[in-house]
Amino acid sequence: MRKACRPFLLRASFSSALGAVSLLAAEPCHAEPTATDRAVELAYQGRAQFEAGHYREALTLFEQALSSAKSPVFDLYIARCHKALGEWLRALDDYERTLKAPEDPENSAWTSAQRSAAAEREELAAKLPRLTITAPRVVGGKKPTIQLDSVPLDWPVSARPLDPGKHLVVARYLGQEETREVLSVAGEGLTIELSFGDLQESPPLAPKAPPEARDDKEGTSLSPWFWGSATLAGVGLTAGAVTGILAFTTASEVRSYCEQSGCPGNVPPDRDMQDMSELSRTLGDVSTVSFIAAGAFTTAAVTFLLLPREPAAKKRARTQVQPLLTGLSLRSEF
Structure with a gap:
């Protein structure tokens, strides 16, 4: 036993x-x-x-x-x-x-x-090792958030005891993040200084002004420059087309005369035909210039169309085109 x-x-x-x-x-x-x-x-x-x-x-x-x-x-x-x-x-x-x-x-x-x-x-x-974390560039009332080995720490961090060995510190402040891997040694203090760049706490955004009231009846108006450019482009197209047709008709008559009677050196012997040939060339030049001007004014009209529009005025721009015996009359009110 x-x-x-x-x-x-x-x-x-x-x-x-x-x-x-x-x-x-x-x-x-x-x-x-x-x-x-x-x-x-x-x-x-x-x-x-x-x-x-x-x-x-x-x-x-x-x-x-x-x-x-x-x-x-x-x-x-x-x-x-x-x-x-x-x-x-x-x-x-x-x-x-x-x-x-x-x-x-x-x-x-x-x-x-x-x-x-x-x-x-x-x-x-x-x-016991101790950890201190500083951030000299932190200003304002907002505090950085600190995690030590995934454990949240209160700010500020001063002489915080920790185990010896490797540790991971993650700090966040105003959208930036800093990660530090540190090694603590028995009997020693460890200090980390966080930079966070040159960040400062952003001032509060000013409230946006409410949009101005708008009279829906008036709407928005196109710029007077658009109407003027569009009108001149139309005038240029009309003048180019008219003078072009006259130049083609006159040139056809001179060509028919030369085919029947002959034109040495492409110059009609008849005085009237010579004047008509000169008129044909002049009308052709005017037609070309008119089409070029119409293209330039069309480009300008498109540009003014794309610009921001302003509220329409009570009195709108008006443009009037009147045919005359000697040409066209353009009248605009802005």
């Missing part, structure tokens, strides 16, 4: 922290294991993993032991696992939890764990 009881007695150090030494000694060796027994067994396995350097596995075992039975010894080893894994902030929380456990002066393992937690916590807090 003593052989069968030996494994339980070897666990007295962890069991004493749970206040269960007398319980283990009084129980028969064939009794069913209690939650305390399971916690002690898990704690011994966790300590073996911790001493072998397998901190993540040890952490899992100690957390399982803590869920079965509460003890500052388990909290102490959980803190040591987090510290060994570089998770110093979590380790500080675990040390705090160890110190908040009720004191038991009669339990030496219990009080020893709390004394160790207090000393280790003070030593770790002194070595």
Whole structure:
């Protein structure tokens, strides 16, 4: 029977922290294991993993032991696992939890764990890296938004404790973003200065003036320059067409005379035919000039048509073309 009881007695150090030494000694060796027994067994396995350097596995075992039975010894080893894994902030929380456990002066393992937690916590807090973020060019009431490893931080960031190792800082301000990868070292402070270019907070936009009321009856009018150019283009086309027809008719008569009577050097011998030939050339020149002028005025009319229109005046521009014996009369009112 003593052989069968030996494994339980070897666990007295962890069991004493749970206040269960007398319980283990009084129980028969064939009794069913209690939650305390399971916690002690898990704690011994966790300590073996911790001493072998397998901190993540040890952490899992100690957390399982803590869920079965509460003890500052388990909290102490959980803190040591987090510290060994570089998770110093979590380790500080675990040390705090160890110190908040009720004191038991009669339990030496219990009080020893709390004394160790207090000393280790003070030593770790002194070595904790701290982060400060500045932004000299930030002005106005709007604050930048900061994220450290995807965790939002309040602005300003001054001596913010963090775990040692690599961290990612993402800062946003007025539409710009800065990303910094930083390396924190134990016992050192780290300062980041954000530039954000030369940005300043944009002043509030002035309200837009309401559109002016418009009399729908009047609508919008075309520019008088459009009407004048369009009219002159029409006059040029008309004059070019008329003089062109007269020039063609006159030239045909001279050509018929030359075919019947002959024209040495393309000059009719008859004086009247010579005048008619000269008139044909003059009319042709006038027709060409008129068509060129019509093209220029047409271009101008299109240009004025595309310009912004103004509200129509009560008195609209009027243009009148009147035929006369000597030509055409153009009269415009603006």
